Amino acid sequence: AQKVTQAQTEISVVEKEDVTLDCVYETRDTTYYLFWYKQPPSGELVFLIRRNSFDEQNEISGRYSWNFQKSTSSFNFTITASQVVDSAVYFCALSEGVKTSYDKVIFGPGTSLSVIP
Amino acid sequence: DAGVTQSPTHLIKTRGQQVTLRCSPKSGHDTVSWYQQALGQGPQFIFQYYEEEERQRGNFPDRFSGHQFPNYSSELNVNALLLGDSALYLCASSLGVFGGPAGYTFGSGTRLTVV
Numbered sequence: 001a002q003k004v005t006q007a008q009t010e011i012s013v014v015e016k017e018d019v020t021l022d023c024v025y026e027t028r029d030t031t032y033y034l035f036w037y038k039q040p041p042s043g044e045l046v047f048l049i050r051r052n053s054f055d056e057q058n059e060i061s062g063r064y065s066w067n068f069q070k071s072t073s074s075f076n077f078t079i080t081a082s083q084v085v086d087s088a089v090y091f092c093a094l095s096e097g098v099k100t101s102y103d104k105v106i107f108g109p110g111t112s113l114s115v116i117p
Numbered sequence: 118d119a120g121v122t123q124s125p126t127h128l129i130k131t132r133g134q135q136v137t138l139r140c141s142p143k144s145g146h147d148t149v150s151w152y153q154q155a156l157g158q159g160p161q162f163i164f165q166y167y168e169e170e171e172r173q174r175g176n177f178p179d180r181f182s183g184h185q186f187p188n189y190s191s192e193l194n195v196n197a198l199l200l201g202d203s204a205l206y207l208c209a210s211s212l213g214v215f216g217g218p219a220g221y222t223f224g225s226g227t228r229l230t231v232v
Contacts, residue, residue, distance in 0.1 A: 004159075037223075042225060043207075043225045043226045043228075044223055044224065044225040044226070045207065045221075045223035047221065047222070047223075091159050091160070093159075104150075104162050104165065104173050104175065105150075105221070106162065107152075107159035107161070108159050109157075109159045110157075110158070110159050
């Protein structure tokens with residue numbers, strides 16, 4: 001069965017600190033996609049990144065970076081020099097539908113990040 | 118370019134009633150997926166529509182049904198509402214269903230409260 005775990009329910013950091021959000025996933029498939037989404041107070045889920053299971057290269061986009069390690073089934077997300085605008089709930093998600101015609105995205109429970117000025 | 122539009126924004130219904138939620142996908146998208154997000158939890162997949170057919174379904178009872186129209190817009194219907202159906206209902210659109218999503222575009226959701 002597929003499952004996404006985000007052990008950190010809530011995190012508070014002071015502005016300009018670095019913060020890492022953890023994500024551990026379970027899947028029987030060898031081919032899958034992993035995602036991170038951001039949900040600000042407005043409620044709309046904002047797509048941040050997609051990574052397929054064959055690409056373990058770390059990725060950096062501005063202040064955001066992602067560390068994908070298949071050996072530990074983890075896909076962690078780091079925000080460098082956090083800002084108040086980063087305050088939101090962040091969801092890690094998994095899709096196993098790569099081989100089929102249809103896709104279904106399974107979300108983790110989310111981590112609520114508060115960045116304090 | 119309009120993103121995903123959902124209506125209504127908020128809704129209050131009485132237990133046992135029926136409700137219809139609506140979604141217009143992002144321009145150029147033809148696939149619509151619906152998610153239920155209870156307070157403090159991650160979104161749960163309800164079902165996905167492509168070519169006016171339900172293609173995949175999550176673990177939701179038959180009280181949850183949907184429809185997709187020729188213009189790709191979609192409706193989510195919930196019958197015999199329960200208090201536990203209170204949640205944020207999110208609609209996501211994408212282009213096609215092959216090869217996995219390149220990142221769904223989500224709407225802001227409909228907040229349903231059942232009293």
